[in-house]
Amino acid sequence: MARELIKGNEAIVKAALLAGCRSFYGYPITPASEIAEAAARYFPLAGGTFLQAESEIASINMVYGAAATGERTMTASSGPGMSLMQEGISYLAGAELPCVIADITRGGPGLGNIAPEQGDYHQIVKGGGHGNYRTIVYAPNSGQEMCDLTMLAFEVADRYRNPVVLMTDGAIGQMMEPVDFPALAVEAPVKSWAVRGNAETRGNLISSFHMLPEELERHERHLEEKYAAACRELVRWESWQTEDAGIVVIGYGIVSRILRTAIGRVREMGIRAGLLRPITLWPFPEEEIKRLAERVNGFLVVEMSNGQMVDDVRLAVGGRPPVEFYGRVGGTIPTTGELVDRIVRMSEVSHVRQSI
Amino acid sequence: MYVKAYERPQSLYREFERKAEDRRSTHYCPGCGHGNLHKYIAEAIDELGVQDRTIFISPVGCSVYGYQYFDVGNIQVAHGRAPAVATAMKRALPESLVVSYQGDGDLAAIGGNEIMHAANRGENLTVFFINNAIYGMTGGQMAPTTLLGQKTATTPFGRVLQSEGYPLRVGELLASLEGPSYIERVALYDTASRMKARRAVHKALKNQIEGRGFSLVEVLSPCPTGWGLSPNEACDWVREQLLPVYPLGVLRDQSEHREGWVRRRAIVTPAEIPHVLGLRETAETVTVPNRERISGANLHPRIKIAGFGGQGVLFLGKILAEAGMHEGWHVSWFPSYGPEMRGGTANCHVSLSDQPIGSPIVSDPTLLIALNRPSLERFEAEVVSGGTIIYDCSLIDVAPARPDIDAIALPATTLATDAGNARVANVVALGACLAKMGMLNREAVTHMLDDLSREKGKQEVNGRAFEAGYRFVLDSPG
Secondary structure, three states, X not given: OXXXXXXXXXXXXXXXXXXOEEEEEEOOOOOOHHHHHHHHHHHHHOOOEEEEOOOHHHHHHHHHHHHHOOOEEEEEEOHXXXXXXXXXXXXXXXXXXXXXXXEEEOEOOOOOEOXXXXXXXXHHHOOOOOOOOOOEEEOOOOHHHHHHHHHHHHHHHHHHOOEEXXXXXXXXXXXXXXXXXXXXXXXXXXXXXXXXXXXXXXXXXXXOOOOOHHHHHHHHHHHHXXXXXXXXXXXXXXXXXXXXXXXXXXXXXXXXXXXXXXHHHHHHOOOOEEEEEEOEEEOXXXXXXXXXHOOOOEEEEEEOOOOOHHHHHHHHXXXXXXXXXXXXXXXXXXXXXXXXXXXXXXXXXXXXXXXX | OOOOOOOOOOOEOOOOOOOOOOOOXXXXXXXXXXXXXXXXXXXXXXXXXXXXXXXXXXXXXXXXXXXXXXXXXXXXXXXXXXXXXXXXXXXXXOOOEEEEEEEHHHHHHHOHHHHHXXXXXXXXXXXXXXXXXXXOOOOOEOOOOOOOOOOEOOEOOOOOHHHHOOOOOHHHHHHOOOOOOEEEEEEOOOHXXXXXXXXXXXXXXXXXXXXXXXXXXXXXXXXXXXXXXXXHHHHHHHHHHHHHHOOOEEEEEOHHHOOOOOOOOXXXXXXXXXXXXXXXXXXOOOOOOOHHHOOOOOOOOEEEEEEEOOXXXXXXHHHHHHHHHHOOOEEEEEEOOOHHHOOOEEEEEEEEEOOOOOOOOOOXXXXXXXXXXXXXXXXXXXXXXXXXXXXXXXXXXOOXXXXXXXXXXXXXXXXXXXXXXXXXXXXXXXXHHHHHXXXXXXXXXXXXXXXXXXXXXXXXXXXXXXXXXXXXXHHOOO
16 A cells, blocks of 8 residues: 555546556646646556547547557546547447546536536436447545546446546546555456457457447447446445435535535534435446435435436436435535535425424 | 469458358449459558558448458547557557558548648558548548539539638648658559559558558549449549649658657556556554644644745645645645636645545635735635634735634745745745644654755755744744
């Protein structure tokens, strides 16, 4: 174990190299640029490749090429760059190529701003590219998780032969926290399906193209089976003080950190609130939310968006109990005080109060 | 006895899966140039003995099925992106032979950026660019290379200069860059031109094997179907119509001067990675924070540090967080970030606690360190009642107005100047902050400062500045 006080963005790079990643292709963008900068510094030293591509479109297609050779590879960007990468992500998913993509979100739409917003949920979690595919999405909320989930993402990407996105906001990317890195690096697995320019892999083909409808249907059914397995095997969440909670508040990324403090304060006031933090945004912890829905009096979803994840919560809850939403947009970060007020207000509504 | 004078190249499959009814012929139209070019590429791969090492990149276009012809490693990619894909494959596998095969829509329109930058980087790749002045697969629409006046599905009245501009001469465009080694334009309209094309194909592949950098062969290729002509008429059309606009010949050749143009990686074992990353093994036993040292019983200081960009605000916060971490506290450091850091105001938030830290954002600081007046005015109201404000009274000519806080007027810049450098006012503030907090070991912090500035002179200035700030608070009444 090696402890360092490190920015979340830089922790991703060190974790990637410890996970056996050997190439990084990317294009600078605030607030994700530290990832490319750290990659430029460390990848060549670690026997890998860093290349600043001409665009995010090129970056993701370089990742496609690197992944096809069987090496662990990654890129990183933020909202506008992620929009450009969606075509490539669709191809990666279609060709079943593993890779890791970090999206350090900022304000949108359009040029928006560089402050931390969570408006990328739809484009990342629902798939912003064309076709029937899914990306597996992890949402770290601390420096330590930037390391741990990055390492996990490479494993999961290889296991499912699918792109995995680490989606977090600029706040988690920019902040420094102590991170315990493992003292040993992982040896990346050898992939028999890769195209490596040698006799063993000469017969291999990497492609997302299936001209005959019945052939493409077979391929898509195969992808669906994979996604069903991911739903069974990969869902992760963190529950905090939900056992006796009347109100369960749901948030991810930086929001979940503020909620934790806010919930601590409302608990001191005698309000039984708890926190559910999805760690995987896809697959979404819907079973856990369903389980909670049977006994809690209400959910409050807090996002730094106009309400995107809340749709998934409502789908999981299925009508009752009520799901309320509180959102800040534009890159404004809700304060602990305003979230305390919001939870208190919800607890004062009669139908919620009755059983608190 | 007989000698086999000709046979199908080894690098082409015996049978093609594309057409179930006829697995011996290609899916290309009669008279199309793709068949010739496929054969020349396969023959060159055979002649060079690199079948196992070759990776063929199938584009989007009529040649999307390249992988059903070439018995090599195969990959199919997005429209226009082959040079980006090829770049990464070649860098991962420097010993492989990576071949990009792209049409004029793919390479010259949608993929214009990718080809330009791959060429400019001088990637050690081979690109075959099939210019038939039309979009074949999608049904005969205009390409960037379509001739003026040429009728296509999307220029039904002919390509018009005022609307669609001139035909794009990709070969000349790329030949103007320093990066590429070899660029030649060839054509497929008669035996002589085909034999020239065959030689160019061979050279472009050989260049890559020998590590001579980026090679591109532009091939003027007949598209009888797209042009609405018979195969023979199409060959004439290449000669009569395309050649005047796209002159044949070598457009650039630096092959002889580009030996050893190979990008190899350093060999680093997994065991060496932590060292490369500068990770140092830390003791598994976690240091227990020394609560006894804290007089005010504030185990959860939330600190906001603010000033002009360049005053060392982020650095000050980082030292606090780092020192806290080494003493076993939970810590977080959160900066203002982006362009505002360069010249405008900068601030950072530092939290220390004996409990895991929830929000790293300090919206209600217990301690504010203000190094300029705008920071004091902006954040004074946020400080909790009973909290502390340390402000640089050598730069700030107002005092905090609130009666419910402890205001420390620290002449940081003056003390820093006395210590030897006005720029270390942040270190003076650090000393003051440590004295006020009382929870961090002062020797540990000064050691950390020494580590960060290796120069003896700077270390001494820092040491004096820190001491001045520290003493100022301890010696202050109250």
